[in-house]
Amino acid sequence: MPETAEDRTDHDEDPFRREVVSFTRRGGRLTERQQDAWDDVAHRFVVDVPRGRTSTSVADGFTIDPAELFGRDAPLVLEIGSGRGESLVHAARLDPDTDFLGLEVYVPGVAQTLVQLRHEGVENVRLAVVDAVPALTRMLPAESVDEVRVWFPDPWHKKRHHKRRLVTDEVVPLVHRVLKPGGVWRLATDWQDYADQMLEVVGRAEGFTTSGDWAERFEGRPITKFEAKGIAKGRTIRDVSALRMTP
Ligand SMILES: C[S@@+](CC[C@H](N)C(=O)[O-])C[C@H]1O[C@@H](n2cnc3c(N)ncnc32)[C@H](O)[C@@H]1O
Structure with missing residues (x-):
């Protein structure tokens, strides 16, 4: 995935500037169906995040209150990089007593998730178009999440791009911060080197x-x-999980 000019300049002057981000795709046109879903239901499902310098940043001082966001107190599952929302909407439909928040930088993916939510009449989902790093660092309250899921993060398979991978030692304290004691961190990938x-x-x-x-x-x-693509290419799908210890 080539680095774009936007990547190189996007984070200048941001007080929470990140030198290296785990994504490149943020734009892209919406299909007619996605645009229609966006216009119809985005105000109900997509968190209105005030920005810093970039379109995926979080303004200093902005936090969310999950109980307020969902209008109830319920267990909260966070999916990082929810893509087109396949897993998120599926999980939310099967478990209406739990709330699901998806973080995704790719707007057409979020719009497609809205198409699905509207089609299936699922209500217990919210989405934020945001880079997971500032979201985990500042936007989410500490110890507010019961489960963090990361399914098939971008593998960044070239060695010189490994620094862009989301799952690194640096992200550990951020996931730890948002998870409740006893909370679970689940990961999956079809890329063996990333699984290792x-x-x-x-x-x-x-x-x-x-x-x-x-x-x-x-x-x-x-x-x-x-996941289907990985299986079709004969790759082994690896799941990894860890439990946030009680202090
Ligand atoms: C390979 S896709 C997998 C999507 C989905 N989890 C699935 O299994 O279908 C990885 C997704 O993570 C998103 N992503 C990458 N870095 C991110 C970040 N820092 N914050 C939020 N989303 C991110 C990408 O935009 C992309 O949609």
């Missing part, structure tokens, strides 16, 4: 316990486009 990295990262993650081995496939995840 995930296992290493959670294996040495301070404040987490893990089996040290691959987890069972999480049965609450449907086979999404990315």
Whole structure:
């Protein structure tokens, strides 16, 4: 995935500037159906995030209150990089007593999630078009999330791009911050080299316990486009999970 001019300049002057981000795609046109869903229901499902310098940043001082956002107190599952919302909407439909928040920088993906939410009449989902790093650092309250899910993060398979991967030692304290004690961090990838990295990262993650081995496939995840693509290419799908320890 080539670095774009926007990537290089986008974060200048942001007080929370990140030198390297885990994504490139933020724009893209919406289909007619996506635009229609956006116009119709975005105000109900998409968090209005005040920005810093960039379109995926979070203004200093902005936080969300999950109870206010969902209009109730319920367990909260956070999906980072929810893509087109396949897993998010599926999980929310099967578990109406839990709330689901998806963080996604790719606007057409969020719009497609709205298409699906509207079509299926699912209500217990909210979406934020935001980079997960500032969201985990500042937007979400500490110890507010019961489960963090990261399904098929961009693999950044070239070695010189590994620094762009989302699941690194640097993200551990951020996930730890938002998870409640006893909360679960679930990950999956079809890219063995990234799976090995995930296992290493959670294996040495301070404040987490893990089996040290691959987890069972999480049965609450449907086979999404990315998982199907990995299977079709003969790759092994790896699940990894870790438990946030009680202090
Ligand atoms: C390979 S796709 C997988 C999508 C989805 N999880 C699935 O399994 O179908 C990875 C997604 O993560 C998003 N992403 C990458 N870095 C992100 C970040 N820092 N914050 C939020 N989303 C991010 C990308 O835009 C992309 O949609």
